[in-house]
Amino acid sequence: MSEPDKGTNGSILAVSDIHTYYGDSHILQGVSLEVRRGECTALLGRNGAGKTTTLRSIVGLTPARSGRIVFANQDISGWTTHRIVRLGLGYVPENRGIFSNLTVREHLMVAVWASGVSSQRLDQVLAIFPRISERMDNLGQQLSGGEQQMLSIARALLGEPDLLVLDEPSEGLAPIIVNEVSDTLARIKETGTSILLVEQNAEMALSLADSVTILSQGRVQFSGTPKELEEAPRISEAYLGVSV
């Protein structure tokens, strides 16, 4: 992980006024958000608000048609996903990307080869995920939802990303496992890794976040700190359906 760069207003990721389409459907209509170095930004909103599309635009899977995305001081607009990941972005997709017939070890070794990191790095990552280290010879299909989520996060961390981008890591998990995922993300943040976290679980996301962006119908409805959101209950009730 690189040292914080004081020369660029402390931002590891700055998304400015992006517009993204699926065919003719204009989904993101001028989305802007920021992740500051070493901090966590939570991206919240109801189903269909455009959260996943925002992440897909950032990682180059569904490129924005206009707007600007600056990551690690580089304008990555139009870059391929492969190149963006190489620059230091770790992506944990919503479906977790776990293969049923590969073992935990094979998932991790593929990532080690692909990112060219040392086996020492694998040991460092496994130290954060004790449960995964005990399951090295289990197949993907033999893992619980929580273990699959942890493996997906571990794999993204192998490449020593400066920014970890996660799409609803709590989805489908029991509350006690959500707490484990949340504690793990807090530890990752403590090591200096910046985090962009998409969540339906506002409580979990706000416990980790330094800033919050709320989307509705492809537009930003709120941007501020968790405290500012707490002081604006009408916003959270209108766009999240809960008081925070």
Ligand SMILES: Nc1ncnc2c1ncn2[C@@H]1O[C@H](COP(=O)(O)OP(=O)(O)OP(=O)(O)O)[C@@H](O)[C@H]1O
């Ligand atoms: N492949 C696609 N083709 C066409 N429209 C899509 C596609 N994927 C998503 N959409 C539409 O784009 C809008 C935003 O979807 P998106 O998945 O980004 O929302 P979200 O906030 O992540 O919601 P969820 O929590 O349900 O994943 C929705 O109206 C959705 O129906």
